[in-house]
Amino acid sequence: MTKLQFDAIIIGSGQAGTPLAFKMASKGKKVAFIEREHLGGTCLNVGCTPTKTYVASARRMWDAQHGEELGVMIPNGAKVDLQKVKARKDALIKGSVDGITAGVEKNENINFFKGEASFSGHKTIQVNGEQLTAEEIYINVGGRAFIPEGFEGVDYLTNQSILQLEKLPEHLVIVGGSYIGLEFGQMFKRFGSKVTIIERGPGIISREDEEVSEHIYNFLKDEGIDFRLNASCLSGRQNADGTITVKVDCEQGPPEITGSHLLLAVGRTPNTDSLNLEATGVQSNQRGYIQVDDYLQTNVEGIYALGDCNGKGAFTHTAYNDYEIIAENKFDGKNRKVSDRILTYGLFVDPPLGRAGLTKREALEKGFSLLEAKRPMSRISRAKEKGETKGFMSAIIDAKTNKILGASVLGVGGDEIISSILNLMYADAPYTIVRDSVQPHPTISELIPTMLEGLTEVS
Numbered sequence: 228m229t230k231l232q233f234d235a236i237i238i239g240s241g242q243a244g245t246p247l248a249f250k251m252a253s254k255g256k257k258v259a260f261i262e263r264e265h266l267g268g269t270c271l272n273v274g275c276t277p278t279k280t281y282v283a284s285a286r287r288m289w290d291a292q293h294g295e296e297l298g299v300m301i302p303n304g305a306k307v308d309l310q311k312v313k314a315r316k317d318a319l320i321k322g323s324v325d326g327i328t329a330g331v332e333k334n335e336n337i338n339f340f341k342g343e344a345s346f347s348g349h350k351t352i353q354v355n356g357e358q359l360t361a362e363e364i365y366i367n368v369g370g371r372a373f374i375p376e377g378f379e380g381v382d383y384l385t386n387q388s389i390l391q392l393e394k395l396p397e398h399l400v401i402v403g404g405s406y407i408g409l410e411f412g413q414m415f416k417r418f419g420s421k422v423t424i425i426e427r428g429p430g431i432i433s434r435e436d437e438e439v440s441e442h443i444y445n446f447l448k449d450e451g452i453d454f455r456l457n458a459s460c461l462s463g464r465q466n467a468d469g470t471i472t473v474k475v476d477c478e479q480g481p482p483e484i485t486g487s488h489l490l491l492a493v494g495r496t497p498n499t500d501s502l503n504l505e506a507t508g509v510q511s512n513q514r515g516y517i518q519v520d521d522y523l524q525t526n527v528e529g530i531y532a533l534g535d536c537n538g539k540g541a542f543t544h545t546a547y548n549d550y551e552i553i554a555e556n557k558f559d560g561k562n563r564k565v566s567d568r569i570l571t572y573g574l575f576v577d578p579p580l581g582r583a584g585l586t587k588r589e590a591l592e593k594g595f596s597l598l599e600a601k602r603p604m605s606r607i608s609r610a611k612e613k614g615e616t617k618g619f620m621s622a623i624i625d626a627k628t629n630k631i632l633g634a635s636v637l638g639v640g641g642d643e644i645i646s647s648i649l650n651l652m653y654a655d656a657p658y659t660i661v662r663d664s665v666q667p668h669p670t671i672s673e674l675i676p677t678m679l680e681g682l683t684e685v686s
C-alpha cells in the first residue's frame with residue numbers, strides 16, 4: 228500500500244497538538260493531524276473548561292444561599308437546574324470546538340484524520356485503513372480516567388460521563404479525594420446532592436502539605452461533605468433499584484456505602500496503550516508514560532511526546548508549554564527545556580488553592596534550610612471585608628540564597644494571586660524584592676510583603 232507522505236504527523240488534538248498543527252502549517256509544513264474523539268482534547272471537552280463552568284454555577288448557588296451574612300436577604304428556594312448548567316457548559320465548549328474545527332478545515336496545509344492512530348512500522352502510522360509517514364511525529368494523546376479492578380458491571384461515572392448528567396444525583400459517592408474528586412465533590416454538594424468522598428490515604432490531596440490538606444478538608448466538611456479517610460475502596464456492586472454500593476475497607480465507619488451515583492476519581496492513565504509503540508521502538512515506562520528528554524524527544528530521533536502522555540506534567544499549561552518548547556526551538560532558534568519550568572497549578576475548590584514550586588515537605592526532603600512566611604486570611608483586611616476568611620498564604624524560602632522555593636495561596640483569589648509569587652521565582656530574584664514593594668490597598672496581595680517580613684526558621 229502506498230504511504231501518504233507528510234512533513235509532520237501529530238497524533239491527538241490536545242493542548243499541545245492543536246497549536247502545533249497550526250504553527251507547523253503556518254510555516255508551510257504539510258501536516259497530518261489525527262484525533263479519535265473531540266477536537267480540542269481533554270481540557271476543553273471534559274476537563275478544565277466544563278469543570279470550571281460548573282464551579283462558577285456552584286459558586287453562584289452558594290452566594291444565593293449565603294447572602295444573609297453580608298446583610299443581603301435573598302428569599303430561600305434557590306435551586307440548581309442541572310440541565311441549564313450543562314447547556315451553558317455545552318455552548319461554551321461548542322464555541323471553542325467550532326473555532327478549532329473551522330481553522331483546521333480551511334487550512335490547506337493541515338490534513339485532518341478523524342480516527343484512532345497507531346504505529347504500523349518505523350515512523351509509519353495507520354489510521355482509518357490509510358498508512359501515513361513523516362520524518363517528524365508528535366504524540367499528544369493525553370490520558371483518561373484510571374478504572375481500578377472491582378468495578379466491572381457497575382454503572383460508574385468518570386470525569387467525562389458525569390458531565391453528561393442532566394438530573395442531580397441524590398447521593399454522589401466519589402472514590403478518590405484528590406484534585407478531580409474534590410472539585411466535583413464540592414460543586415455537586417453545592418448543587419444540592421449528598422456527597423461522600425472515600426479516600427485511601429489518611430488525608431485528602433496527599434501531594435500537598437498537611438496544613439493545606441487539613442484546611443481544605445475542614446471547609447469541605449463544614450459544607451456538609453462526608454469523608455471516609457484511610458479507606459480503600461475495594462469494589463462496587465450495582466443494586467436492583469439502580470443504586471450502587473461501594474465496599475470499603477476501613478478502620479472506622481460501616482463497611483459499605485450506598486449511593487445513587489458513583490464517580491471514580493482515582494487518577495489518570497496515559498492513552499499510549501493503543502498506539503502500538505513497539506512498531507517504531509518508542510519506549511514508555513511501566514505506567515505507560517512515554518520517556519522523553521529535556522527537549523521532549525523520545526528515544527527515537529524525530530519522534531516526540533507532548534502533554535500528559537510524557538508524564539512530565541499533568542496540566543493544560545504544562546502541555547501548552549511542551550508545544551512552546553517544540554515550536555520555539557524548531558522555528559525561533561531558542562533553547563527552551565522542560566527543566567526550565569517551575570511547577571504551578573490551581574485547585575479550583577472554593578476558596579481556591581494556588582500553588583507554585585516545592586511543598587515544604589519536598590523542600591525539607593531535598594535538604595534545604597528553610598525559612599517560612601505565613602499569614603492566615605483571617606488577618607487580611609480585604610478577606611474580612613469580603614467575608615471570606617478561610618485559608619492562608621505561605622511561602623518557603625531558601626535560607627542560603629533568600630530565593631522563594633515554593634508557595635501556597637489558599638483563600639479568596641488564591642488561584643490568581645499565586646502568579647505574583649511565581650513571577651518572582653521566574654525572575655530568580657530574592658524574596659526581599661517583594662517584601663520591600665508597595666502593593667495596592669485593599670487587596671489580598673498587599674499582605675504578601677507583610678507576610679514576608681515575619682520569617683520563621685523551619686526545623
Ligand SMILES: Cc1cc2nc3c(=O)[nH]c(=O)nc-3n(C[C@H](O)[C@H](O)[C@H](O)COP(=O)(O)OP(=O)(O)OC[C@H]3O[C@@H](n4cnc5c(N)ncnc54)[C@H](O)[C@@H]3O)c2cc1C
Pocket residue numbers: 238239240241242243244261262263264265266267268269270271273274275276278342343344345367368369370386407498501502533534535536540541542543544546575
Ligand atoms: C476533570 C478534569 C479537570 C481538569 N482541570 C484542569 C485545570 O483546571 N487546569 C489544568 O491545567 N488542567 C486540568 N486538567 C488536566 C488537563 O485537562 C490536561 O492536563 C490536559 O488536557 C492535557 O492535555 P494534552 O495535550 O496532554 O492532551 P489531551 O487534552 O488529553 O488530548 C489528547 C487527545 O488525543 C486524543 N487521542 C488519544 N489517543 C489517540 C489516538 N490513538 N489517535 C488519535 N487521537 C488520540 C484524545 O482523544 C484527546 O483528544 C483537568 C483534567 C480533568 C480530567
Ligand SMILES: NC(=O)c1ccc[n+]([C@@H]2O[C@H](COP(=O)([O-])OP(=O)(O)OC[C@H]3O[C@@H](n4cnc5c(N)ncnc54)[C@H](O)[C@@H]3O)[C@@H](O)[C@H]2O)c1
Pocket residue numbers: 375402403404405406407408410425426427428431432433458459460461492493494495541542572573574575
Ligand atoms: N485544578 C487542576 O489543575 C486539575 C483538576 C482536576 C484534575 N487535574 C489533573 O488530573 C490528575 C488526576 O486527578 P485525580 O484526582 O483523578 O487523581 P490523583 O492521582 O491526584 O488522586 C487519586 C486519589 O485517589 C486515591 N485512591 C486511589 N485508589 C483508591 C481506592 N481504591 N480507594 C480510595 N481512594 C483511592 C488516591 O489516594 C489519591 O488521593 C491530577 O494529577 C491533575 O493533574 C487537574
